[in-house]
Amino acid sequence: MSPSSKNSFMFADFRLDVGERVLLRNGTRIPLPEKAFEVLCVLVKHSGHLITKNQLLNEVWPDIVVEENNLDKNISFLRRVLCKEPGKQKFIETVRGHGYRFIAEVSPSSKVLHAANGETRITRPVSPEKLGRFLPLRKKGKSPGKLLMTDSGMVYMPVFPPERKPFNWKASFVVLSICVIVVAAAVINFWPLTGLPGSGLTFELAKQAKLTRSGNIYSPVVSSDGKYVAYIDLQGPNQGISLRQIATGSVLPLVPLKSGVTYYALAPAPDNSFLYFISKDRSDENGVLYRIPLFGGELQKLAENASSGLTVSNDGLNIAFIRFSRETGASSIVSMPAGGGDERIVHTANPDSMFYSLDWAPDGKSLGYAFKNRQADRDYWYVAEIPAEGGRERRIGEILESKISGARWAPDKCGLIVNAVNEATRLAQIYFLSYPDGNLRNITNDLQNYVGLSLPADGRSLVASQIRVNRQIWTGNDAQMKVETQLTNGYERHYNSVTWAPDGFLFYDEDENGSFDNYNIWRMRADGTELRQITFGDGNNSQPAVSQDGKTIAYVSRKSGNEQIWTMNSDGTDQQRLTNISQGVSEPRFSPHGQQILFEASANGKKAIWQIPIGGGEPQPVIEHEVKLWDISPDGRQIAYSTFDSAEKMVVTRIHSLNSESADKVLSVAPETWIAWSGDGRSLYFNSAEDEVRNIWSIDLEGRRRSRVTDFKTERVFRWAVSPDGKRFACIRQSVTYDAVMIWFA
Numbered sequence: 001m002s003p004s005s006k007n008s009f010m011f012a013d014f015r016l017d018v019g020e021r022v023l024l025r026n027g028t029r030i031p032l033p034e035k036a037f038e039v040l041c042v043l044v045k046h047s048g049h050l051i052t053k054n055q056l057l058n059e060v061w062p063d064i065v066v067e068e069n070n071l072d073k074n075i076s077f078l079r080r081v082l083c084k085e086p087g088k089q090k091f092i093e094t095v096r097g098h099g100y101r102f103i104a105e106v107s108p109s110s111k112v113l114h115a116a117n118g119e120t121r122i123t124r125p126v127s128p129e130k131l132g133r134f135l136p137l138r139k140k141g142k143s144p145g146k147l148l149m150t151d152s153g154m155v156y157m158p159v160f161p162p163e164r165k166p167f168n169w170k171a172s173f174v175v176l177s178i179c180v181i182v183v184a185a186a187v188i189n190f191w192p193l194t195g196l197p198g199s200g201l202t203f204e205l206a207k208q209a210k211l212t213r214s215g216n217i218y219s220p221v222v223s224s225d226g227k228y229v230a231y232i233d234l235q236g237p238n239q240g241i242s243l244r245q246i247a248t249g250s251v252l253p254l255v256p257l258k259s260g261v262t263y264y265a266l267a268p269a270p271d272n273s274f275l276y277f278i279s280k281d282r283s284d285e286n287g288v289l290y291r292i293p294l295f296g297g298e299l300q301k302l303a304e305n306a307s308s309g310l311t312v313s314n315d316g317l318n319i320a321f322i323r324f325s326r327e328t329g330a331s332s333i334v335s336m337p338a339g340g341g342d343e344r345i346v347h348t349a350n351p352d353s354m355f356y357s358l359d360w361a362p363d364g365k366s367l368g369y370a371f372k373n374r375q376a377d378r379d380y381w382y383v384a385e386i387p388a389e390g391g392r393e394r395r396i397g398e399i400l401e402s403k404i405s406g407a408r409w410a411p412d413k414c415g416l417i418v419n420a421v422n423e424a425t426r427l428a429q430i431y432f433l434s435y436p437d438g439n440l441r442n443i444t445n446d447l448q449n450y451v452g453l454s455l456p457a458d459g460r461s462l463v464a465s466q467i468r469v470n471r472q473i474w475t476g477n478d479a480q481m482k483v484e485t486q487l488t489n490g491y492e493r494h495y496n497s498v499t500w501a502p503d504g505f506l507f508y509d510e511d512e513n514g515s516f517d518n519y520n521i522w523r524m525r526a527d528g529t530e531l532r533q534i535t536f537g538d539g540n541n542s543q544p545a546v547s548q549d550g551k552t553i554a555y556v557s558r559k560s561g562n563e564q565i566w567t568m569n570s571d572g573t574d575q576q577r578l579t580n581i582s583q584g585v586s587e588p589r590f591s592p593h594g595q596q597i598l599f600e601a602s603a604n605g606k607k608a609i610w611q612i613p614i615g616g617g618e619p620q621p622v623i624e625h626e627v628k629l630w631d632i633s634p635d636g637r638q639i640a641y642s643t644f645d646s647a648e649k650m651v652v653t654r655i656h657s658l659n660s661e662s663a664d665k666v667l668s669v670a671p672e673t674w675i676a677w678s679g680d681g682r683s684l685y686f687n688s689a690e691d692e693v694r695n696i697w698s699i700d701l702e703g704r705r706r707s708r709v710t711d712f713k714t715e716r717v718f719r720w721a722v723s724p725d726g727k728r729f730a731c732i733r734q735s736v737t738y739d740a741v742m743i744w745f746a
Contacts, residue, residue: 228245500723547614679726684698
């Protein structure tokens with residue numbers, strides 16, 4: 001749909017200007033993705049009437065076939081934009097099984113009258129009886145004017161005849177010269193924004209389509225000639241690498257399926273000779289870099305301690321990758337010959353800062369990358385390049401507050417295709433960043449989440465991952481952990497944590513738009529009733545923990561810049577920042593006596609456990625070993641935490657006493673996503689990667705009795721919590737699908 005009408009509409013505090021394609025709230029512009037704006041236009045124009053889903057799909061997506069959940073996402077997004085506080089306003093009504101109705105009162109927009117004295121009056125349309133008519137006037141000593149009858153009375157609008165002035169040739173020449181300069185500058189700047197002059201590339205979105213629909217295609221990359229896609233094949237707990245021919249859909253397995261191993265950072269050679277990738281066994285700290293002939297053959301090991309960001313130079317002679325050091329917490333760019341050989345450190349980042357991607361420039365002279373810089377008060381991201389032989393970093397474009405996860409060079413180095421989070425929707429979108437001037441503009445602007453970008457040599461298309469995660473909250477009986485009730489429903493719901501309050505309420509966080517970057521905290525009873533939102537806004541408020549008396553909530557928020565621990569009353573009032581440290585913090589827990597809050601803090605790339613008095617003060621370390629997952633015992637005397645044992649080359653779980661100098665107990669347990677104490681403190685619950693759905697197991701503190709607690713057949717266990725009385729449990733379970741999407745440029 002391409003609205004051409006100049007109509008504007010008023011409803012509540014909003015003004016929708018269809019012609020100018022803007023939505024204003026009390027005069028402030030509200031940014032909307034293109035399709036969300038068009039859905040709103042259709043609903044508002046037909047306010048009070050039922051609009052079926054088919055009508056909306058046909059009007060908003062007239063030329064392509066899209067899945068119905070695209071419409072559902074846009075409706076959900078509009079509801080959040082229009083109504084920040086649930087229950088205060090209702091705009092879009094769902095007519096189950098049919099469609100939607102816009103139920104807010106809508107009227108044509110106000111007309112703005114500009115008086116000659118500079119005064120602006122806004123009048124709403126009135127009935128013909130009240131409007132009266134315009135009356136020509138001439139008051140003594142005043143210019144002619146008109147009276148307009150409005151709802152608020154008569155408004156006098158003086159009309160001044162135009163004043164004739166002699167023509168100023170000198171001023172006109174200056175203005176004309178400025179116009180010529182501005183136009184010339186616009187032309188120069190327009191070239192990199194629309195692609196490379198003479199190449200025919202505009203980097204405007206032409207169409208997109210799914211390459212796969214099986215739900216198990218992870219991290220796809222396209223070959224240089226655009227004919228093949230290599231990807232990681234996920235089959236339950238097993239992973240392998242396969243090659244798919246785009247034209248025919250035929251699949252060639254390259255690396256056989258294997259359990260206990262993770263593959264990532266796939267990179268085809270420009271001449272289709274090899275596929276490079278990193279493989280990491282569960283027992284290893286870092287990955288190993290391999291290559292295999294693109295159409296099958298023997299594996300060749302090239303380097304150890306490879307972490308991410310694998311890229312191949314355009315001549316196929318060199319490769320580069322990112323290496324993370326656990327000892328120093330720093331990441332480095334490493335280059336080496338494509339067939340293996342001597343390594344060279346090109347560039348090293350400060351501890352806790354990180355390279356997010358790496359791509360060899362088309363001319364082979366530099367490496368481009370996305371970079372996260374951690375400062376004391378905030379994190380920020382930018383795109384930069386560095387000479388391939390090493391040297392000074394050159395930043396491209398502006399610093400962003402939102403995450404940049406990837407940057408890929410376009411042909412002839414005219415710019416980079418960038419994968420970054422949209423500040424308005426908090427969803428990862430695709431942008432074009434011109435080079436060398438660094439102008440940034442959208443390629444996509446919708447409610448999809450694009451992850452991982454790969455381009456063929458001609459730059460006329462790209463392949464990205466489409467990841468869909470749906471998490472739901474369930475409750476059940478703790479004794480057998482049998483699911484009784486599913487409390488939440490819907491498509492692509494994202495819950496990150498859940499915990500109990502002493503009065504039986506559940507506190508949890510929900511990502512508001514599927515970006516995993518826009519959480520807020522809610523509460524409800526264990527039967528799903530009395531649902532209430534506790535925090536609001538875009539500070540990414542998450543990971544709630546409840547004090548033993550149920551009066552205080554500790555949580556993580558980014559509202560002050562980077563992640564800090566905050567506290568508030570259980571009703572959301574009196575929000576106070578507790579920490580002010582440069583390390584990234586997460587996972588707060590109250591000590592059983594309620595005087596301390598324990599939390600994770602990341603320093604030099606390692607997570608450790610710290611504590612701070614509930615009233616504020618100086619944080620102190622509790623466990624300085626590297627920690628993966630952890631929980632404090634019900635009596636507050638012990639902490640169970642998982643960590644990598646470098647001597648045993650495996651993840652283990654340690655039980656650390658807080659009140660004595662006794663040695664830690666070590667259990668051969670590697671929790672997958674969560675660990676928690678039982679209500680009586682005699683055993684630990686953890687979930688295991690031994691089966692596809694990550695079922696929950698228990699083990700006694702001596703490590704002698706280990707038993708499987710749950711027997712779920714579908715939907716992976718993500719996190720869970722046991723109620724304070726030990727009689728109930730709440731569980732987050734999730735389903736995840738991965739597919740490849742192809743986008744063509746005009």
